[in-house]
Amino acid sequence: MDRYAVIGNPIGHSKSPQIHRLFAEQTGEQMSYEALLAPIDDFAGTLRSFLSDGLGINVTVPFKEQAWALVDQHTPAAQRAGAVNTIQRQADGSLLGDNTDGKGLVRDIQHNAGLSLAGLKILLVGAGGAARGVIQPLLAAGPAQLCIVNRTVSKAEALGALFIDLGPVSAAGFQWIEEPVDLIINATSASLAGDLPEISPKLIRPGHTWCYDMMYANEPTPFNRWAAEQGAERCLDGLGMLVEQAAEAFLLWRGVRPETAPVLAALR
Numbered sequence: 146m147d148r149y150a151v152i153g154n155p156i157g158h159s160k161s162p163q164i165h166r167l168f169a170e171q172t173g174e175q176m177s178y179e180a181l182l183a184p185i186d187d188f189a190g191t192l193r194s195f196l197s198d199g200l201g202i203n204v205t206v207p208f209k210e211q212a213w214a215l216v217d218q219h220t221p222a223a224q225r226a227g228a229v230n231t232i233q234r235q236a237d238g239s240l241l242g243d244n245t246d247g248k249g250l251v252r253d254i255q256h257n258a259g260l261s262l263a264g265l266k267i268l269l270v271g272a273g274g275a276a277r278g279v280i281q282p283l284l285a286a287g288p289a290q291l292c293i294v295n296r297t298v299s300k301a302e303a304l305g306a307l308f309i310d311l312g313p314v315s316a317a318g319f320q321w322i323e324e325p326v327d328l329i330i331n332a333t334s335a336s337l338a339g340d341l342p343e344i345s346p347k348l349i350r351p352g353h354t355w356c357y358d359m360m361y362a363n364e365p366t367p368f369n370r371w372a373a374e375q376g377a378e379r380c381l382d383g384l385g386m387l388v389e390q391a392a393e394a395f396l397l398w399r400g401v402r403p404e405t406a407p408v409l410a411a412l413r
C-alpha cells in the first residue's frame with residue numbers, strides 16, 4: 146500500500162488523515178495516510194525515516210520552514226513562500242517541496258464561496274508563515290491592492306518587500322489603515338488564544354466587506370464573531386482552505402484532483 150502522512154507537533158488534532166481517507170475512497174486510490182508526531186528536536190530524522198518507505202508527506206506547525214530547508218527541490222510556489230507543506234518523494238529518491246496553502250485559500254474564496262479577487266482591495270492581517278504562503282497566489286488573482294498589516298510592523302514590511310515585484314503589495318501597522326476594504330483575511334494566530342488583532346472596525350463596510358479567518362473551529366471564531374458584529378457581508382473560516390490545500394497535495398501525489406465539496410460537507 147502506498148503510504149502518506151502528515152507530520153507536526155502537536156498532531157493529534159489534525160483533520161488531514163480523515164480528509165485524505167475520504168479522497169482515497171472517492172477516487173479509488175490504494176493508499177494509506179497517517180498522523181506522525183515528530184519530536185521538536187528531531188523533525189529531520191522522523192521525516193527521513195518515514196520517507197524511506199512513504200511516497201509523500203504533509204508538513205504542519207511548526208515545521209514548514211525546516212521542511213523548506215530539507216528538501217532537494219522546490220516548486221515555484223514553495224520557493225517564494227519559504228515554507229513547504231507538501232513533500233513528494235520522487236523516483237530517484239530526491240524530495241520535491243511544494244506549498245499548497247495559498248492555492249487552497251484562493252480556490253476556497255473564488256471557487257467555493259464565489260468571490261472573484263480580481264480588482265479587490267484586500268487586507269491581509271498577519272505576517273507569519275501562513276501569510277507568507279498565500280501572498281503569491283493572492284497577487285496572481287489580480288487584486289487592485291494587497292495590504293499586509295501586522296502587530297510587528299517590520300515583519301509586514303519585510304514580507305511586502307519580498308513580493309513587491311509580483312503585484313500591488315504594501316505594508317502597514319494595525320492603526321495606520323482605516324479605509325474600508327473589500328476583503329479582510331485573518332492570517333494571525335490570535336484566534337487560537339481567543340484574541341483579536343487590533344484592527345479598526347472602520348475597515349469593514351457593512352453589507353459589503355467579506356472576512357476570512359484562516360483558523361477554523363466548530364463555533365464561529367473570535368475574529369468572525371467580531372466581523373459579523375461589524376456587519377460584514379460574509380464570514381468564512383479556514384476549513385475550506387484546509388480541504389483545498391489537501392486536494393492540491395493529493396493531485397501532486399496521485400495525479401487526480403478529488404471533489405472537495407462532499408468532503409467539506411462531511412467535515413462540517
Ligand code: NDP
Binds near residue numbers: 275276295332333388
Ligand atoms: P505564525 O506563528 O507563523 O504567525 C503568527 C502571526 O499571528 C504573526 O503575524 C503574529 O504577529 C500574529 N499574532 C499572534 N497573536 C496575535 C495577537 N494576539 N494579536 C495580533 N497578532 C497576533 O503562525 P502561522 O502563520 O503559521 O499561522 C497563523 C494562523 O493560520 C493559525 O491560526 C493557523 O492555524 C492558521 N492556518 C490555517 C491553515 C488552513 O489550512 N486553514 C493553514 C495554515 C495556517 P507578530 O509578528 O507581531 O508576532
